[in-house]
Amino acid sequence: MQPVPHPSEPPAIDALARSVRAGDRLALARAITLAESTLPQDRAAAEALIDRLLPHTGQALRLGISGPPGVGKSTLIEALGLHAIAQGRRVAVLAVDPSSRLSGGAILGDKTRMSGLAREPAAFIRPSPAGPAQGGVAPRTREALLLCEAAGFDLVIVETVGVGQGETAAADMVDLFVVLVQPAGGDELQGMKRGILELADLVVVTKADGALAEAAARTLAEYRHALRLLTAAAAQGGPRVESCSALTGAGIGALWSAIVARHDALKTGGALAERRRAQARA
Numbered sequence: 001m002q003p004v005p006h007p008s009e010p011p012a013i014d015a016l017a018r019s020v021r022a023g024d025r026l027a028l029a030r031a032i033t034l035a036e037s038t039l040p041q042d043r044a045a046a047e048a049l050i051d052r053l054l055p056h057t058g059q060a061l062r063l064g065i066s067g068p069p070g071v072g073k074s075t076l077i078e079a080l081g082l083h084a085i086a087q088g089r090r091v092a093v094l095a096v097d098p099s100s101r102l103s104g105g106a107i108l109g110d111k112t113r114m115s116g117l118a119r120e121p122a123a124f125i126r127p128s129p130a131g132p133a134q135g136g137v138a139p140r141t142r143e144a145l146l147l148c149e150a151a152g153f154d155l156v157i158v159e160t161v162g163v164g165q166g167e168t169a170a171a172d173m174v175d176l177f178v179v180l181v182q183p184a185g186g187d188e189l190q191g192m193k194r195g196i197l198e199l200a201d202l203v204v205v206t207k208a209d210g211a212l213a214e215a216a217a218r219t220l221a222e223y224r225h226a227l228r229l230l231t232a233a234a235a236q237g238g239p240r241v242e243s244c245s246a247l248t249g250a251g252i253g254a255l256w257s258a259i260v261a262r263h264d265a266l267k268t269g270g271a272l273a274e275r276r277r278a279q280a281r282a
Helices: 013-021 025-036 040-056 073-086 109-113 141-150 167-171 186-191 194-199 210-230 252-269 271-281
Strands: 061-066 091-097 123-129 155-159 176-181 202-205 240-243
Touching: 013 025, 013 040, 013 141, 025 040, 025 123, 025 141, 040 141, 061 073, 061 167, 061 252, 073 091, 073 109, 073 155, 073 252, 091 141, 123 141, 141 155, 167 176, 167 194, 176 194, 176 252, 194 210, 202 210, 202 252, 210 240, 240 252, 252 271
Parallel strands: 061 155, 061 176, 091 123, 091 155, 176 202, 202 240
Antiparallel strands: none
């Protein structure tokens, strides 16, 4: 068996590009590792690889998902990803993990939590370290997203570390930005940063089941009211607010339909092309 090349010894770029285009998940993982490397020779190889693959990118629905710790991001992403696969999609998840203090690498918790999705042939999950800089995305998430598109994944989900100033970076590389919130009272609503909500295309109340079902319904109504006031003059009426339970599956189908409808509206009106042009200039 041939040894897997170390990032400092990149494989032939043309061969790697062909393997990525063929949907080879091991090749895709190797390509992302190359893109994440900080070694000068690897950076040059990664740029050459992305240049070759760039014409094969741009067809995916790029979805950012954020929310505070404990809101259930990984659980919801798994449920949403499995639903999308059932609808015929190929799903890539770029999960940004807190960095290990010792190794600097990702803790890999998200891949463990999304074990059901990870077993799907039509899914690819890549945990990456957030790195030393404060922010919601890894330093090379944009390149990883393009590589996933080149490999034929038509839904790329970027999961961020949490809610913070780095969420702007996440919102600036996706088509739709989803903010998750937990069932709670008005105090949490007051504490939610207005800037984060202004980035959102959708706000989703999670854990709408069991003992929390009533609180989730109340939170849903509160967010809908607050966002109507906040975005009364905004195009398309501001972000939609939905609720769901990743545990029972209730609301997952409706959430997926809302995501697709919002994305289709952006494409039809030309707003998606303009958004991507602005992101490319940034």
